[in-house]
Amino acid sequence: MDSINSAVPPNEARKRNVRDRTPSFNSVPHIKGGVPKSRPSTLRNFASNSSMRSVGSDTDRSEIIAPVPRRHLLQTAESSQWLRLDTFSDTNWPSRGISPVSATSSVASNFPTSTASKRLSFSALLEQEKLSRGIPASVSYAKDREEPIEDSKSGGARRWVRWMHRHGLKVWVVPSAIVASIWVKWCIGLGTYSGHATPPMFGDYEAQRHWMELTIHLPFREWYTYDLQYWGLDYPPLTAYASWLCGKVGSLINPSWFDLYTSRGIESPESKLFMRASVVALDTLIYVPALYTFMRTWQGTRSSRTQHVALVTLLFHPALLLIDFGHFQYNSVMLGLTLLALNAFAAGYDLLGAFFFVLSLGFKQMALYYAPAIGSYLLGKCIYLGPVHGSRLFMRLAFTVTLTLILLFAPFLPPLSPSSTILAPVSRIFPFARGLFEDKVANFWCFTNVLLIKWKRMFEGREGILIKASAGLTVLGFLPGAAGLLWGGWKARLQPADLHENKTQEITVPPIPTPTLPLLPYALLTSSMSFFLFSFQVHEKTILLPLLPLTLLLSGASLNEEVWMWGVLGNNVGVFSMWPLLKKDGLGVQYFAMLLLWNRMVGHDPFRLRPNSLVAILSIAVYVTAFLLHALELLVPPPARYPDLFPVLNVLVCTPVFGLVWLWSIKRGIEVGWAIGGLPGSGAKKSGDLYNGTPKPKPNPAMESVRRDFGVRAMSLGYAPSEARRRALESLRAGSVERDVFPPPLGRR
Amino acid sequence: MSKLSPPSSPTQAHHPAIPEDQEETGSIPSKSHRNSDSKWPRWGLSRSETDVLLLSTGLKVLLFPAYRSTDFEVHRNWLAITHSLPVSQWYYDTTSEWTLDYPPFFAYFEKLLSIPAALIDPKIVDLNNLGYSEWTVIAYQRSTVILTELILGVVLLRFIRGAVDTSRQRIISASLFLHPGFLIIDHIHFQYNGFMYGILLWSILMAREGHKLSSGILFAILLNFKHIYMYLAPAYFIYLLRSYCMSVSGEILPTRFISLANAVIVVFVVSLGPFILMGQLPQLLSRLFPFTRGLNHAYWAPNAWAIVTAADRVLLQFAKRFGVALSLNESGVASTSRGLVGDTVFTVIPNIKPVQTFAITVGFQAIFLVKLWRSPTYKSFLAALTLCGYSSFMFGWHVHEKAVLLVLVPLSLLAVDSYAYFKTFLIASTAGVFSLFPLLFTPAASLIAVVYSLLWGASVLLPINRQIYEFPRSVPWVILETLENIYLVGFIALQGFVALFPLLTQNRSGSAALEFLPLLVTSVYCAIGLIWAFLRLSVIYLKQQY
Numbered sequence A: 001m002d003s004i005n006s007a008v009p010p011n012e013a014r015k016r017n018v019r020d021r022t023p024s025f026n027s028v029p030h031i032k033g034g035v036p037k038s039r040p041s042t043l044r045n046f047a048s049n050s051s052m053r054s055v056g057s058d059t060d061r062s063e064i065i066a067p068v069p070r071r072h073l074l075q076t077a078e079s080s081q082w083l084r085l086d087t088f089s090d091t092n093w094p095s096r097g098i099s100p101v102s103a104t105s106s107v108a109s110n111f112p113t114s115t116a117s118k119r120l121s122f123s124a125l126l127e128q129e130k131l132s133r134g135i136p137a138s139v140s141y142a143k144d145r146e147e148p149i150e151d152s153k154s155g156g157a158r159r160w161v162r163w164m165h166r167h168g169l170k171v172w173v174v175p176s177a178i179v180a181s182i183w184v185k186w187c188i189g190l191g192t193y194s195g196h197a198t199p200p201m202f203g204d205y206e207a208q209r210h211w212m213e214l215t216i217h218l219p220f221r222e223w224y225t226y227d228l229q230y231w232g233l234d235y236p237p238l239t240a241y242a243s244w245l246c247g248k249v250g251s252l253i254n255p256s257w258f259d260l261y262t263s264r265g266i267e268s269p270e271s272k273l274f275m276r277a278s279v280v281a282l283d284t285l286i287y288v289p290a291l292y293t294f295m296r297t298w299q300g301t302r303s304s305r306t307q308h309v310a311l312v313t314l315l316f317h318p319a320l321l322l323i324d325f326g327h328f329q330y331n332s333v334m335l336g337l338t339l340l341a342l343n344a345f346a347a348g349y350d351l352l353g354a355f356f357f358v359l360s361l362g363f364k365q366m367a368l369y370y371a372p373a374i375g376s377y378l379l380g381k382c383i384y385l386g387p388v389h390g391s392r393l394f395m396r397l398a399f400t401v402t403l404t405l406i407l408l409f410a411p412f413l414p415p416l417s418p419s420s421t422i423l424a425p426v427s428r429i430f431p432f433a434r435g436l437f438e439d440k441v442a443n444f445w446c447f448t449n450v451l452l453i454k455w456k457r458m459f460e461g462r463e464g465i466l467i468k469a470s471a472g473l474t475v476l477g478f479l480p481g482a483a484g485l486l487w488g489g490w491k492a493r494l495q496p497a498d499l500h501e502n503k504t505q506e507i508t509v510p511p512i513p514t515p516t517l518p519l520l521p522y523a524l525l526t527s528s529m530s531f532f533l534f535s536f537q538v539h540e541k542t543i544l545l546p547l548l549p550l551t552l553l554l555s556g557a558s559l560n561e562e563v564w565m566w567g568v569l570g571n572n573v574g575v576f577s578m579w580p581l582l583k584k585d586g587l588g589v590q591y592f593a594m595l596l597l598w599n600r601m602v603g604h605d606p607f608r609l610r611p612n613s614l615v616a617i618l619s620i621a622v623y624v625t626a627f628l629l630h631a632l633e634l635l636v637p638p639p640a641r642y643p644d645l646f647p648v649l650n651v652l653v654c655t656p657v658f659g660l661v662w663l664w665s666i667k668r669g670i671e672v673g674w675a676i677g678g679l680p681g682s683g684a685k686k687s688g689d690l691y692n693g694t695p696k697p698k699p700n701p702a703m704e705s706v707r708r709d710f711g712v713r714a715m716s717l718g719y720a721p722s723e724a725r726r727r728a729l730e731s732l733r734a735g736s737v738e739r740d741v742f743p744p745p746l747g748r749r
Numbered sequence B: 001m002s003k004l005s006p007p008s009s010p011t012q013a014h015h016p017a018i019p020e021d022q023e024e025t026g027s028i029p030s031k032s033h034r035n036s037d038s039k040w041p042r043w044g045l046s047r048s049e050t051d052v053l054l055l056s057t058g059l060k061v062l063l064f065p066a067y068r069s070t071d072f073e074v075h076r077n078w079l080a081i082t083h084s085l086p087v088s089q090w091y092y093d094t095t096s097e098w099t100l101d102y103p104p105f106f107a108y109f110e111k112l113l114s115i116p117a118a119l120i121d122p123k124i125v126d127l128n129n130l131g132y133s134e135w136t137v138i139a140y141q142r143s144t145v146i147l148t149e150l151i152l153g154v155v156l157l158r159f160i161r162g163a164v165d166t167s168r169q170r171i172i173s174a175s176l177f178l179h180p181g182f183l184i185i186d187h188i189h190f191q192y193n194g195f196m197y198g199i200l201l202w203s204i205l206m207a208r209e210g211h212k213l214s215s216g217i218l219f220a221i222l223l224n225f226k227h228i229y230m231y232l233a234p235a236y237f238i239y240l241l242r243s244y245c246m247s248v249s250g251e252i253l254p255t256r257f258i259s260l261a262n263a264v265i266v267v268f269v270v271s272l273g274p275f276i277l278m279g280q281l282p283q284l285l286s287r288l289f290p291f292t293r294g295l296n297h298a299y300w301a302p303n304a305w306a307i308v309t310a311a312d313r314v315l316l317q318f319a320k321r322f323g324v325a326l327s328l329n330e331s332g333v334a335s336t337s338r339g340l341v342g343d344t345v346f347t348v349i350p351n352i353k354p355v356q357t358f359a360i361t362v363g364f365q366a367i368f369l370v371k372l373w374r375s376p377t378y379k380s381f382l383a384a385l386t387l388c389g390y391s392s393f394m395f396g397w398h399v400h401e402k403a404v405l406l407v408l409v410p411l412s413l414l415a416v417d418s419y420a421y422f423k424t425f426l427i428a429s430t431a432g433v434f435s436l437f438p439l440l441f442t443p444a445a446s447l448i449a450v451v452y453s454l455l456w457g458a459s460v461l462l463p464i465n466r467q468i469y470e471f472p473r474s475v476p477w478v479i480l481e482t483l484e485n486i487y488l489v490g491f492i493a494l495q496g497f498v499a500l501f502p503l504l505t506q507n508r509s510g511s512a513a514l515e516f517l518p519l520l521v522t523s524v525y526c527a528i529g530l531i532w533a534f535l536r537l538s539v540i541y542l543k544q545q546y
Helices: A002-007 A012-026 A028-032 A042-051 A056-065 A076-084 A103-110 A114-119 A122-133 A136-144 A149-153 A156-166 A170-188 A204-217 A237-253 A269-297 A304-315 A318-328 A331-347 A350-363 A365-412 A419-429 A444-451 A463-491 A496-501 A503-508 A519-534 A540-556 A562-577 A579-585 A588-602 A614-635 A645-677 A684-691 A701-705 A708-716 A721-734 B010-014 B020-026 B030-036 B047-062 B070-084 B104-120 B135-148 B150-161 B166-177 B180-189 B193-209 B212-223 B227-243 B254-277 B281-288 B304-322 B330-337 B354-374 B378-395 B401-414 B419-434 B443-468 B475-505 B517-543
Strands: none
Touching: A156 A170, A156 A304, A156 A588, A156 B047, A170 A269, A170 A304, A170 A318, A170 A588, A170 B047, A170 B443, A204 A237, A204 A269, A204 A318, A237 A269, A237 A350, A237 A365, A269 A304, A269 A318, A269 A331, A269 B443, A304 A540, A304 A588, A318 A331, A318 A540, A318 A562, A318 A579, A318 A588, A331 A350, A331 A365, A331 A519, A331 A540, A350 A365, A365 A419, A365 A463, A365 A519, A365 A540, A444 A519, A444 A645, A463 A519, A463 A645, A519 A540, A519 A645, A540 A562, A540 A579, A540 A645, A562 A579, A562 A588, A562 A614, A562 A645, A579 A588, A579 A645, A588 B047, A614 A645, B047 B135, B047 B166, B047 B180, B070 B104, B070 B135, B104 B135, B104 B254, B135 B150, B135 B180, B135 B193, B150 B166, B150 B193, B166 B401, B166 B443, B180 B193, B180 B401, B180 B419, B180 B443, B193 B212, B193 B227, B193 B378, B193 B401, B212 B227, B212 B254, B227 B354, B227 B378, B227 B401, B254 B281, B304 B378, B304 B517, B354 B378, B354 B517, B378 B401, B378 B517, B401 B419, B401 B517, B419 B443, B419 B475, B419 B517, B475 B517
C-alpha cells in the first residue's frame, strides 16, 4: 500500500489525471460507442442542462471542475444509500461503478469493506481502487479463471453474459438472448391455452381468434355490435386493427381458419400454430425492441454487461411469457407500447412518448392503470419548465393526445360513420355492468370478501356505492405517486428568468429528461398496483401491469439490494397468484419451468434466503406458504364444501404481498423524491428562498446537513442535482465562478 | 471392480479417486465456494455447471407437450410388456406391433422404470392399453429421460475434472450435455440415448484414466443395452487387446486377457443367461437383427448410399428423358414413384447386397484399426473409435439417421485438440444435426429444433473457433477453407428451401411426386458434408503421429 501511495505525489494535477483516467477503465464502450441521439454523453448533457439557463461560455469551466454526471435512472437506490451515509453495501456492492464518469463512485463501489472506507482518506481509496482494478497483467490472468469470485454472488444470466464477453462474443449476446427468448416463448406455446377444448365458449384464445374473424368480415361500424354474447369485441380499436391484420394474413394462408361463424371454436394444429406465431411476431416487433431501447436509454450510462443482464432478465419475465404465450393474450403489445413511451420520456421526447402511450391505451384500456403516473409526470414536466415553456409543452401534449385518439377512433367518427357509432366501442370498452370482481383475484375486495365482509351480499342492489368506493380508494392509492411527480417538478422547476435569457438557445438544445424521471417507475408501480388492489372489475392477469415497472426496477438493481429483493418477490408471487388460472389452462409444467429458469437467471435462490431484512423475512414466509400450498393441492383434493379452497388460500397469501409492494413503492417514491429535491416541508423553505430570488450565499445546506466528504460525493454523482444546479446558479448570479462553490478537488488536504 | 459403481448419484462426482478435481477447479475459486455455501450441498458442481444443469432441465421440461414419435408408444409398450409379462414372454409378445427388439439389459431397465410407473398410473403398464397418451404417461416418460440423462451429465463433469485444458473441456462437456441431437432425438422424438451415450462416455473416460478393464466391462454392458454400439466394437477390441492384454513389446499377458475375457463373459451371461437357459436365444437374436429391411431407411440417412441412391434417381430421369436404352429394373421404377417410403430398389445401378456393405465397412475399419494397433494410445483410440462408428454410418446396411450421434459424440471429445479436428467436427456437426431435422416434421417442433441448434452453434462452435482458429498456410488450403465455408453457409439456403417448398407447391397439381424432394435434397446435401468430414478425419488420423 505504502509504495503505491507514494507513487502518486499529493499534486493536484496528477490527481486530476487519476480522476480522468479512472472512467476509462469502466466506461469506454458505452460512452463512446453508443447511440448518440438517445444518450448524449455526460458532459454534453451537463452542457445542455446549463445552457438552458446560463451563458454557454461560462459553463466550460464548471464542466471541467465539477462534472455533474447523468444519473442512472434506475439506480436511485444508490443515491439514498449515499445520502444516508450508513448503508455501505459491504458485500453486495454493485459490480460496476455507480457512475462511470465519477471517480469517487467507483472507489466506493469497488472497495467492499465499509469500515475501511470510512477510515481511509480519498487518495488511499483511489489506490485501493487501482489495486482492485488490477494492473493489465492480472487482468489477463483473471481471464483464464473460469469463475471469478464475483460469480458466487450473481445470477446465471450475469455469469453467461460475462462468459460471452470474455470469449469475445459480446456482439452475440443481444441476438442470442433475443433468439433464446423467442425459443422459450415458442416452447411455452406448445402447451394448451385458455379454453382449450372446452366448448361452447372456449376462452381467451377463441376470443382473440373470433375478433380476427369478425374484423376481416364485417364493416367497421358492426365491429362493436356483432353478436356480443359470443366474445363481442371489448378492447379499444388498435386491438381491432391488429386483429384485422392478423386475420388478413391468416386467411391468406388458409381462409377456413377465419370463416365467419363456421370457424368458431376451430382448434386445428395449423390454426393454433398461426395464432401462436402471431403473438410471437407482435411481441418481437413491439415488446422486444421496447426492451432493447429501454436498455439503451434508461441504463445507457451503465456497463454493457449490466445492460445485457438487464435485457436477459426482462426478456424472460415469467409472468408475461406464461400469460401471453401460454394462456394466450397480446399483453406484450400494450406493455411494449407503454415501455416505448417511457423510453421516449427518458430520451426527452415527450410528444413521442405521449403518442406511444395513447397507442398503448388504444390497444388495451388496461393501460389506464399507468395513466395517473404518466399524466402527472408530463404535468410535472410542464411545471418544471415554467409557465411559458410549460404551457407550450402542455398545449403540444394535449394536441398530440387528442390527435392520436381521433386517429385511433377515426373509423367510428362522423365523416366515416354516423355519430352514434362511437357509443358502441366506448360502452364496450368500459363495462361497469359487471360485478365488483371476478373469480378469485388477489386484490383488496376479494381478500376482505373472504375474511371480513361479504361485499356483494351487503350492497345488493346498491352497486353504485361500491363503484364509488373502489374509485375513491384507487385514487387515494395512486395519489402519493402522482403527487410526488408533480411536487418534484415544482421543486426542481426552472427559473423563468433563465429561460427568458436563453429563449433562442433553448430550441436547439437536445431534449433532456426532467429530474423527476427516476420517480416515474415507482409512480407507475404505485399507480398500477393501486388499481390492481382497489379498482373495480380486476382480473388476475392484470398483475402483469404492476409487474412491468417492478421488473424494470429490478433489472437495474444489483443483487440482494432492496429493490431487487422486492422485485423478485413481487414477480414470484405474481406468477404464483396466477397459478389457479394456469392450472386451469394446463400450463403447470410451464409454470414450474419458467419459475426455475428465471430465478436461476436473476440469481435468486429461495432456499438460501437469510432473514436479515424485512423483505427477506417476508419472502421466506411467503415461499414456505406457497410451497406448502402446492404440496397440499397436489396431495389432498379440496373438500366438497369448499371447491375453491386453494384459489382462496392463494388470494390470502398474495394480497398482503401486493399490498406491501404497493406501500413499499410509495415509501421508495418518497425516498427517491427526497434524493432529487428534498423532502416536502423540510426543504420547501430553503428552495422557496432560492426561487424567490434571494439566494443564500454560503454555507451550503448540503454541506451542513451531510458530512463533507459524502456531500461532495453525492453531489458529484448527480444525486443532488437541484443543489448543484442551485449553486451553479448562485455562482452565475454572483458573476464569478468561485472555486468553493464547486466541490473541492478530491484529495485536497 | 470398485470403479464400476454406477455414477447414478451426483455425489459420486466428487470421487476421491480423482485428486485433480481439487486442483483443477478448486484452486482459484475455492475461497468463494467454500465461504458462500456451507449451508447448501454443492455435489462438487460449480455454479456455471449448476446453471447448465438447471437451465437445460427447465428447457427440457418445457418440451413435455412437444411432438412425440411412435418411439414414445414403443417405449410405453415395453414398459407394459416388462411389467405385466414374465421374462419368458418378453421376446415373444406381439400384442402391439412395437415388439421388444433391444437387448436384455434395456428390457431390465424398462422393468425397473415400470415399477414407479405402475404406482403413478396403472394404465401406463396395461399391455392392451395401446396408444395411451394421457398427461401422466407423457410426464412420466419424459421425466425418466431427463433423470436418466443425468448419468451423461455426471460423466461429462468427470471429463472436466481430469482434463488437460479445463476450460475447453468445459465447453465441450456443456456442448455434449446440451447437444441438439439429444434434444431432438431424446426430448422431442423420444428415446433414451442420453443415458446410453453416458455409459459410452463413461467407458471412454475409464480408458482415459487408464482403467482399461472397467472400460471394457462398461462397453460390454452398453452393448447389452443397445446393440447399435456394435459399430464401435472393433475399435474397443483392438485397443483393449493391444494396450491391455499385451505388453509394449507385443507379448500376451495371460492374466489380463483372462480377466478381461471373464468380465465380459460375466456381463453377457447376466444379460443373456436367462434367455439361453430358456432356450430363447434364436428368438431373441431374430428380434435384435431383422435382416428384412432395405439398404436405406425411409428417409435416407446422409451416408454414401444416399448419394448412390440419388445418383440412381437422377440417372433414371436422364434415361427416361433421352430414351437411352438402359436395362431398367422394373420394380425399381415402381419404387421411385413411391417416393422414399419402403425399400430402395435401384433402377440403373446394380442393387447392393448386405454382404457388400458389410465388406466395405470392414475394409475401411481395418485401415484405421491397423493404425490403432500400431499406436494404441488414448487419443488414437478415440479417433479410431470415431472412425469405426463413422465407417459403419457411411457404408452400413439400413443405417438410421439417428446413428449420426455415434459419430458426433466421440468426435466432440477430439474437437478441441487442434484446428484440423475442430473444422472436421464443425462440418460433421452441422451436417449431422441438420440431417436430424426431418425427424420432426411438425412445423412447431422443427422450428424449435432449428432455433435451438442455431443457439447451440453460436454458444459452442463460435467460442472454440475463436480460440483455436489457424490461418490456412497455402493457396490450396485457402481454397479448401473457402469451399468448406460456402458449404456451411449453404445450409441457410437449404433450410429456406425446405421451409418454403411445401408452401410454394401446395396448390400446384402433381406436387405429390415432388413431396419428398426436400427430404432428398437434405439427405444428399448433408451426405456431402459428412462424407467430406469422414475423408478429412481419416486423413488426419492416418497422418498424425501418436
